[in-house]
Amino acid sequence: MKTSRRLTLATLACIFCLVAAACQSTSTRRPRPIQDDPNAPRRASPEEELTLIRADSEVFAAVVRAQLAGGSDDYPFRRERLRYDPRPYGTSSGYPEIFAGVQGIDPTLTFARAGESAIDQLVDNRKQTLQASDIPLGGPVSYPQCAGVRAPSPPPVRGSSAPRSKRVGVHAGCPKAPEYYLTVGLPIRGQPEGLKNVRDTQGRRVSLRGDVWTALVDEYSVGPKGWSKSQYAWLFKRSRGRLELATTILVGVVE
Numbered sequence: 451m452k453t454s455r456r457l458t459l460a461t462l463a464c465i466f467c468l469v470a471a472a473c474q475s476t477s478t479r480r481p482r483p484i485q486d487d488p489n490a491p492r493r494a495s496p497e498e499e500l501t502l503i504r505a506d507s508e509v510f511a512a513v514v515r516a517q518l519a520g521g522s523d524d525y526p527f528r529r530e531r532l533r534y535d536p537r538p539y540g541t542s543s544g545y546p547e548i549f550a551g552v553q554g555i556d557p558t559l560t561f562a563r564a565g566e567s568a569i570d571q572l573v574d575n576r577k578q579t580l581q582a583s584d585i586p587l588g589g590p591v592s593y594p595q596c597a598g599v600r601a602p603s604p605p606p607v608r609g610s611s612a613p614r615s616k617r618v619g620v621h622a623g624c625p626k627a628p629e630y631y632l633t634v635g636l637p638i639r640g641q642p643e644g645l646k647n648v649r650d651t652q653g654r655r656v657s658l659r660g661d662v663w664t665a666l667v668d669e670y671s672v673g674p675k676g677w678s679k680s681q682y683a684w685l686f687k688r689s690r691g692r693l694e695l696a697t698t699i700l701v702g703v704v705e
Contacts (some may be wrong), residue, residue: 532586534632535643550701576634595624605614624672630670637664638663648699666682682700
């Protein structure tokens with residue numbers, strides 16, 4: 451009987467120790483972050499968000515410098531009546547609604563998707579860059595009665611009164627002076643695969659090496675002859691510690 455009682459007490463003591471160890475392990479274990487959608491892109495850590503903000507500030511400042519240094523002969527041109535949208539891609543989320551059909555151009559391939567507060571900080575940094583360069587910022591201005599540059603004129607009105615009626619042109623609601631609106635995407639590390647060995651705006655085939663960064667720049671123009679939208683990839687290479695514009699590649703045009 452004494453031996454059986456001793457075994458029972460020893461067994462209970464072991465169980466108590468195992469339960470206590472498990473409780474202690476559970477209390478010190480850090481909870482894992484909850485991912486709302488398991489199929490959604492991976493969220494950036496605070497350290498990754500800080501790296502993204504720093505990279506974006508440098509690339510965006512390089513875009514502004516290159517645009518201000520542009521002339522009238524070769525792209526990028528120095529534009530008058532130009533304003534920048536400080537939001538990446540001109541969207542509220544800071545990410546493109548539709549990715550460009552170019553391999554490697556997706557910004558989340560370089561940095562994990564950042565949160566709202568990180569994008570807000572990134573936008574604030576862009577605003578400071580624009581203000582320091584005395585460049586107007588803001589969103590696009592809509593001209594509902596202004597068609598695209600290549601929009602055809604409407605056919606003549608049929609009927610007996612047609613010769614007397616005055617047709618309204620498709621560009622009647624366009625502004626008298628050209629206006630330009632630019633958006634700059636998030637930084638992409640390197641030269642994307644889909645842009646390697648393609649011709650740039652100078653007709654040269656480009657394949658860059660070293661510390662290279664790419665940014666998508668969308669330029670919306672509207673003037674007396676209508677509106678057009680052009681998307682370019684601006685490629686920068688580090689020279690003497692600073693990013694300098696190496697080349698530009700036309701990605702697409704809508705008119």
